[in-house]
Amino acid sequence: MCDECRKQPATVMVTRIINGKKTESYLCQDCARQQNDLSIFSEGGLTLNNILAGLFEPKFAFPNAVSSTASIRCENCGLSFSDFRRLGQLGCSECYKQFETQLEPIIRRIHGASQHTGKRPTVSRVTALRGELEQSRRALREAIEKEEYERAAVLRDRIKALEEQLKQS
Numbered sequence: 001m002c003d004e005c006r007k008q009p010a011t012v013m014v015t016r017i018i019n020g021k022k023t024e025s026y027l028c029q030d031c032a033r034q035q036n037d038l039s040i041f042s043e044g045g046l047t048l049n050n051i052l053a054g055l056f057e058p059k060f061a062f063p064n065a066v067s068s069t070a071s072i073r074c075e076n077c078g079l080s081f082s083d084f085r086r087l088g089q090l091g092c093s094e095c096y097k098q099f100e101t102q103l104e105p106i107i108r109r110i111h112g113a114s115q116h117t118g119k120r121p122t123v124s125r126v127t128a129l130r131g132e133l134e135q136s137r138r139a140l141r142e143a144i145e146k147e148e149y150e151r152a153a154v155l156r157d158r159i160k161a162l163e164e165q166l167k168q169s
Contacts, residue, residue: 004031017112074098126169133162 002010003025010026014035017023027035072081079091081099090096096103136159143152 002026002028002031004028004035020112072099072102126166129162129166129169133159133166136162 002008004027008028008030011029012027012032014025014027014032015022016025073079074091074095075098076094077091079095081102084090084095084099090099136155140152140155140159143149143155
């Protein structure tokens, strides 16, 4: 049943991710139309091509992109960024690192965040420490760029502690 009117069967699931928190609503078509949550009921409908075209439209998906981004290539598999935009698929795991700057706005648009916040498989302690260390280093660079020196000092100390833990592991 529809979560809103509780009269009609729910045919639409609306998922919202706000500040990393996911909420789901199950609505009938009328309630979804009233909440204006869905473009599926607008002219043209919702198709995979429309979704992908919107994601890869440069002015939205690639706000920092310049014309030279199309020539960037993955050093591992040779896929160019323009090939990725055309195919909608990366060539290998290294592509994520190679195209990180260009992919972040896309991932943020699709998922609402660029960091995974859901369930993860159990990882080793070393892998978890390395991930935390990498995240702390990124945060340190951001803090320095924003001239947040107190935060940067705390992060520097945290990085030293993590590096020491990694040496002991």
